[in-house]
Structure formats: structure tokens, C-alpha cells
Amino acid sequence: MKKLWMAGLFTWLVFLLPVCGFSSDKVYVYNWTEYIPDSVIQQFTEETGIKVIYTTYDSNETMYAKLKLIEGDGYDLVFPSTYFVARMKNEGMLQPLNYNLLPNASALDKHLLNKAYDPENKYSVPYMWGSTGIAVNTDVISPDKVTSWKDLWNPEFKGQLLLQDDMREVFHMALRILGYSSNSRNPEEIKDAYLLLQKLMPNVLLFNSDSPRLPYMAGEVNVGMIWNGEAWMAQEENDNIVYIYPKEGANFWVDSFVIPAQAKNVENAHAFINFMLRPDIAKICVEENGYATPVTTALPLLDEEVRESKTVFPDGATIDAGEFQTDVGEALEIYQGYWEKLRSGL
Amino acid sequence: MMKRFQGLYYAFVYFFLYLPIVVLVVNAVNSNRYGLKWDGFTLKWFSAMLQNDGLMEAAGNSMLIAVSSATLVTALGGISAVVLYLYRFRGRKIISGLLMIMMMIPDIILAIAMLVLFILMGVPLGFWSLLLAHITFCLPFSVVTVMSRLQGLDPSLLDAARDLGASESQTMKRVVFPLLRPALFGSWLLCFTLSVDDVIVSSFVTGPSFDVLPLKIFSMVKVGVKPEVNALAAVFILGSILLVILSQFLTKEQQK
Amino acid sequence: MRINYRNTTISLVVGWMAVFSGIPLLLLLGVSFLQPDQQRYFLFNFSLTAYQDLLDPGYFQVFLRSMYYAATTTCICLVVGYPFAWFTSRIAKKYRIVVLVLLMIPFWTNSLIRTYAVRLLLGTKGLVNNTLLALGLIDAPIRMMYTDFAVVLGLVYLMLPFMILPLYANMEKFDHRLVEAARDLGSTGLTTFRKIIFPLTLPGILAGCIMVFVPAMGLFYVAFLLGGAKKNLIGNLIQQKFLISQNWPLGAAMSVVLIVMMILMLGCYGLILKRFSTAGRG
Numbered sequence: 001m002k003k004l005w006m007a008g009l010f011t012w013l014v015f016l017l018p019v020c021g022f023s024s025d026k027v028y029v030y031n032w033t034e035y036i037p038d039s040v041i042q043q044f045t046e047e048t049g050i051k052v053i054y055t056t057y058d059s060n061e062t063m064y065a066k067l068k069l070i071e072g073d074g075y076d077l078v079f080p081s082t083y084f085v086a087r088m089k090n091e092g093m094l095q096p097l098n099y100n101l102l103p104n105a106s107a108l109d110k111h112l113l114n115k116a117y118d119p120e121n122k123y124s125v126p127y128m129w130g131s132t133g134i135a136v137n138t139d140v141i142s143p144d145k146v147t148s149w150k151d152l153w154n155p156e157f158k159g160q161l162l163l164q165d166d167m168r169e170v171f172h173m174a175l176r177i178l179g180y181s182s183n184s185r186n187p188e189e190i191k192d193a194y195l196l197l198q199k200l201m202p203n204v205l206l207f208n209s210d211s212p213r214l215p216y217m218a219g220e221v222n223v224g225m226i227w228n229g230e231a232w233m234a235q236e237e238n239d240n241i242v243y244i245y246p247k248e249g250a251n252f253w254v255d256s257f258v259i260p261a262q263a264k265n266v267e268n269a270h271a272f273i274n275f276m277l278r279p280d281i282a283k284i285c286v287e288e289n290g291y292a293t294p295v296t297t298a299l300p301l302l303d304e305e306v307r308e309s310k311t312v313f314p315d316g317a318t319i320d321a322g323e324f325q326t327d328v329g330e331a332l333e334i335y336q337g338y339w340e341k342l343r344s345g346l
Numbered sequence: 347m348m349k350r351f352q353g354l355y356y357a358f359v360y361f362f363l364y365l366p367i368v369v370l371v372v373n374a375v376n377s378n379r380y381g382l383k384w385d386g387f388t389l390k391w392f393s394a395m396l397q398n399d400g401l402m403e404a405a406g407n408s409m410l411i412a413v414s415s416a417t418l419v420t421a422l423g424g425i426s427a428v429v430l431y432l433y434r435f436r437g438r439k440i441i442s443g444l445l446m447i448m449m450m451i452p453d454i455i456l457a458i459a460m461l462v463l464f465i466l467m468g469v470p471l472g473f474w475s476l477l478l479a480h481i482t483f484c485l486p487f488s489v490v491t492v493m494s495r496l497q498g499l500d501p502s503l504l505d506a507a508r509d510l511g512a513s514e515s516q517t518m519k520r521v522v523f524p525l526l527r528p529a530l531f532g533s534w535l536l537c538f539t540l541s542v543d544d545v546i547v548s549s550f551v552t553g554p555s556f557d558v559l560p561l562k563i564f565s566m567v568k569v570g571v572k573p574e575v576n577a578l579a580a581v582f583i584l585g586s587i588l589l590v591i592l593s594q595f596l597t598k599e600q601q602k
Numbered sequence: 603m604r605i606n607y608r609n610t611t612i613s614l615v616v617g618w619m620a621v622f623s624g625i626p627l628l629l630l631l632g633v634s635f636l637q638p639d640q641q642r643y644f645l646f647n648f649s650l651t652a653y654q655d656l657l658d659p660g661y662f663q664v665f666l667r668s669m670y671y672a673a674t675t676t677c678i679c680l681v682v683g684y685p686f687a688w689f690t691s692r693i694a695k696k697y698r699i700v701v702l703v704l705l706m707i708p709f710w711t712n713s714l715i716r717t718y719a720v721r722l723l724l725g726t727k728g729l730v731n732n733t734l735l736a737l738g739l740i741d742a743p744i745r746m747m748y749t750d751f752a753v754v755l756g757l758v759y760l761m762l763p764f765m766i767l768p769l770y771a772n773m774e775k776f777d778h779r780l781v782e783a784a785r786d787l788g789s790t791g792l793t794t795f796r797k798i799i800f801p802l803t804l805p806g807i808l809a810g811c812i813m814v815f816v817p818a819m820g821l822f823y824v825a826f827l828l829g830g831a832k833k834n835l836i837g838n839l840i841q842q843k844f845l846i847s848q849n850w851p852l853g854a855a856m857s858v859v860l861i862v863m864m865i866l867m868l869g870c871y872g873l874i875l876k877r878f879s880t881a882g883r884g
Contacts, residue, residue, distance in 0.1 A: 065845035206830025344660040366719030452820030459626030586710035
């Protein structure tokens, strides 16, 4: 009996050791669900010997809250959208990037740099950009029926829509229908949008921003919002799922690499960013995720089919018709208040 | 007539309980990635699961937490139950009330309360915070399990021990502990299960450096197509069946 | 020095409970009376803002919705679990253990994985729809995912053992000769149930209901996975208050209200048990 106890204790200690021990070469990456292909992470570890501890979130808000809560003990790399880059930067949650460690950053698309949310890109480097539009399963619903955001309000779609579980993207629809900017800070305009969204709620079947393509692929949903990349991935399984840029303009966004102020493995984080900006790696990401990359040198490497795809790379007119998400400052609280009301069924 | 109805009823309930599990196990060996139709037998999802380093590490972490917390909580819970049952002291009522509340409290509240405590105490979120939280939320269940056994004991046994000149610690070691062994074993199993299964508390009190299985599963289940989840479920189910057989075997042994 | 066994153990237990259960709950209570602040979670000013905000009809709706899910789940578990426990208490001892172990095996599988399994069944292209279609019972798939039905089914699936076990524990002690005696005295099945079986199994019923109702109030991830995250439940609302909108006092106030409700339920349970035991003696 004694021996058994000793054996048990010993095994326990052996298990415990790695917990207490410090192992050096790691990088803690906190990213959107399904945003970096597994193979890319493996390749990074193989090439550099740096182990990637990878965890995921499903909204900017969740990521922000978690980072704020565990200040000091955290992640080395996160991927906020533009308006959260601005917010986190203003709250001192980010550290400046060291461009000496990021030689691959020279190939970035100038159109996506030096924006208001982070002038001179001191704190952030764009990872991917894409849009939020409409997905339709043409097997069930004729694509002529859905050409604009407004069409989602059609009473025919009662209890059928999928919406992104993302406050800004949902408000984008209503603000654009009303003819306002989707980055509006005007409380009146936001309220109008809320009133319009209230009328949309009976049509909603579910909210999902982890992998919105799945309900479409499983046949649960035939019309609703989707990210272009998710639509792209869904098309690989089912050609009938088409991606539509709505008439009022799609919602465009950029997600960036940022390093939190208290990150411990700063060099490894830089190495990871630099690796991700390599043309061959960026190519894999585009082809797997279906979002556009700011790495210009990757574009010639892409498959014809991908490069020509309007879903992945919209033309200039489509981009001009849409609107890029930017920081809304204090107005974010107003959005939050209405968002919660919508979700409470009010 | 009644017999037949009874049999049907059992069949119905077990069908309800086992159907989803059977579907999972079947899909774990189904080549079709989405499990929508049968494409032939395969074990590739099991090897995919084993090669998923993150998953394996989380599984290891979960086992470590579950074994540690189940062991510690059973010790603490056993002592608490004995103390509450045998001794009359000030605060006893409060402690038992608190235990009841802790058992009844929704996980989310407990999780937040613990988080606030850890942040204020400066405990870094990771292994230790997780261990403390798991011990805390398992404790009432352990106490209740042991207590129910104590209430079934014959109090004269303790009197007899005392009359024969046994010291307090001798009574505990020689009389109470052996009698409680089945209850302690039950408590250990229960706490192990609770710990391995907990999502809500863990998601609040652990940090990025210490990922545990339920959280990993949660992020996988949300995405939902990875057949590794099915493989993992199949392993879980086989594991629990083995555990059940083992526990039957052990209790049998003890009765002899 | 001789260690005093008694005092050591008492202080260990009291100390642990105070630090890890007492203090967190008191902290929560304390925070609920502070002033909300976006940046720093709360300010150290006494304030009833959180409780005033709680009067918002929206929160009442959320609360009612959570109660509705939990209550429906409890009722279904009771209806399904009661006969199960009753039959089990009447079969031969050696079979009982088999019946209960079979009940527990699914319970030992991770609850998330089981929720996920329910999803595989209920989908538009899931097993249930496919079977019904193949049998020709329906022409088009029925929508089951992302409905209240899916949420309640998932909850019942997860919680059923929690209902059956307390019921069984109570019924195991039931003296079945009472039923025979009643029958011999000419009582009908229904009267026997109403006058004898039901009152004697009431403690088990209540214990089971509490064991199911309370966790069902908090299990918001089931509603999230099976119900499509459309409408907030009390659990994720509390989570949002703490994490997303950084309003700790309001989140704490909601928690306090919920805890008070649980304590009241426990109190009622205690009272009924007491009355029951005195009535039983008299």
C-alpha cells in the first residue's frame, strides 16, 4: 500500500514539473477562431524551434476584456480589428513594434498603411483584410431576391437568418440602409439604426462568429451575413453558397498584428509576425482562409482561381461602395448599450 | 403488462441517453469528415487527435488538475465532514450553510467571485489559481458524499473506541477512516468528474499558459467539424466505461 | 509539542471556507454596492446604481427567460425521471446497480461533447431528420436546431441523472408494503399515488428539482450551442457585465439577486422537509 502511494506521488510530481519549470522558446498567440492554418503554425515551429501556444476568441470585445483583465500575465500576439487597435493603443495596452525585426514588412500594400487608427503603423501591422457581406444558398433561395442589406428584412425570411455575433458589423447594415456612415458617432443615428435592427430580430435564427460557414454548409441557414473568407471556404464544399456584396456597401475591415504592452516573448512575437508576412506563407493563408493579404509579393504566387475571385479580392468599385471600419471613440458605449438591448429581446 | 411497460420505459430512457453517444463513437471511425454519411471505417481521426499537440497538452493539464484537485479536495472534504459531524464549535452552522450555498450557486457566479479574489490577491492565473478554484467548487460535493456515509455510521463505534482508550487521532486512523473509505473513493470519483467537466469556472480562472481540456473542447465544438472531437469523445467514453469497471472491481475487493 | 487534532482540523476547515468561499461572496456583495466605471471596473463610492439599473424591464425579461428554460427542463426531467427511479427502486437489488451504472456512464463523458452530440442528431441533415425522411414520415426536414426545443432537449439530456439519483435515494427507503396495504383496503391506483406514494417521495422530488433547476439556470453554453445565442440568458448576461461592458457592480448585483433566490429556495425546501417530518411522525 505504501509503495502504491509513493508511486502515485511520484507520478504526480513528474506531471507537475513542466508546470513549474520555465521553458524559454514559446510565443502565446491569441487569435480569431480559424484564422491561421494549422500547417502554417507547424511550419513556424519547425523552422524556428519556437513553440506556439495558440488560443482563440470570437469577437474583439472578448479579446479586449481578457487582455485587460489579466494584465501582465498574458499573450504575446493578438489580432484586433482597426477600431480596437486604436482603443488599445490609447489605453496603453500595446507596445511599439521594432521594424528592424520585421524585414518582410517592406512588401506591405501602401493602401493599407498609415491610417488614422495607427499613424505610421507604430503599433500594428495588417495581417489580413476582408469584408462582411451576404451569403445565399442558391439551391434554396434565388440570388436575385437578395442584393442589398435591406432584403434581409424581407418578412419571408422569418426565423431564417444568420447574423455575425459582432456589434459593429450588425450595426453597419442598418446604418448603411439609413444612408449614414457605418462609423457614425451620432447618438441619434445610432438610435435609428437600433430601431431598424429591432425589426430585423424576428428574422434572426442565430448569431455566430466562430465559423459562420458551418450553419450554411449543414443546411441550417440559407441566407444571412458572412465574412468573405468564410464564404470562400464554404464554396469549396458547396458551390451553391454564393457571396454577395450588398448594394448599400459591404463592411470592410482590417485585422492587424499587435503586441500587448506586457508581452514576455517580444522577440518571438516579432519572429512570428515576420514569418507570417513572408510571401509563401501569406499565400497559404489567403488560399486557406479566403481573405485578402496586404503582402504584395504574395499576390503573383497565388492560384489564378484565387486571384481572380471577386469573393477574395473585390474590385475597386466594390471597395469604394463599401466602408472601412474605423474607431468610433466614446460612441462605442452607445453601440454597446443598444446591442445589449437587442440581445435581451427589447 | 406492467413488466413489459417497465422494460419499454428503460429502453426508451437508455435509448435517449445513449443515442448521441453512439453517434459520436460511430463518427469517430467514419471516414466522412462531416459525419453526414458513412464512408467506411478509419482510425485516422485518432492519429490526428494524437498529433494535435495543443489538445494533448490540454488533456495532460486537465488530468493533472483533476487528479490533484480530486485528491486534495477529498482529503479536505473528508476532514471537513468529520469535523462538522463530530464536533460542536462556533461557526459550525455558518460553515454548513456556506457549503450549501456554494453547492447551489451557479458556476458563473462562483467563477467571477474567484476571479475577483485572485486578482485582488495577486495570484497569477494558471495552474495554482485553477487548482484552488477547482478544490473550492468541488468541496461541498465531497463533504456531502462523506457526510451521508457518516450519518449511516453507528455512533457507538466511536464511543467504544474512546472507552478502550484510543486517542482522537487513533480513533480517526483506526476507526473512522477505514469506515469512510468507500465514501472517500466515491468523493474522489465525483470530484474528478466535476473537475474534468468544468468549463465555466476554468474559463475564468486560468490564463493562456495553462490551457485545459474543456476549454479546448469548447473552442473545437464551436467550430464543430473537426472529427478529432469525435475521436476524443470516443476515448472519453471508453475511459469512463473502464473507470466504472475498475471502480466496481475495487469496491468488490473492499467488501471481501 | 502535541498537535491538538480537534483544533487543527477545525481551523483548517474554517480557514479554507472563509478564504475561498466567504471572502469571494462578500467581495461580490461589496462590489454590487459600488459605482460602475468603464475604465477601472468600479469606483470606491457607495452607490445603489447597480440595483436601480437592475429594475430595467429588459433584465426582468432575461431573468424570466432563464427561469422558463430551467423550469421546463425540471418538469420534463421529473416526468421522465420519476417512473425511472420508481421502477429501479422495485427491481431486485443486484440489477439496481447495473441500472444506475448504465445511467452514470454517459454522465462521465464531457458535457460539452454530449451537447455537441445532440447537435449532430438534431441538424437539418442530422440523424433524426434523415430517419424520419427515410421512413416517409415527413416530406421536408423539420427545423430543430436553434429552437427552444433543442435547448430544452439538451438541458434534459445533461440533467436527467441529477433528477433520478435523489429520487432513487429517497424511493430506495420506500416501504412497498404500504402500497399493497392500500390496495388491499380498496384504494384505486390514483388515490394510492396521491395519498401515499407522492407525499412520501416528496423530499426526493424537491431535492431532484433543486439539483436540476439550479444548474439549468446557469448552463448558458447549452443555449449558446443549441439555441443559436439569439437571446441573452442570466448566465451570459452576468458574464457580459463583467467582461464586455465592464460594469462589475451591475454584474455583481445580478449575482447577488440570484444567490438570494437560491437561498430562498433552499429555505423553502428546508421548511417543507421539517413540516413533512413532523407530519410523518404525527
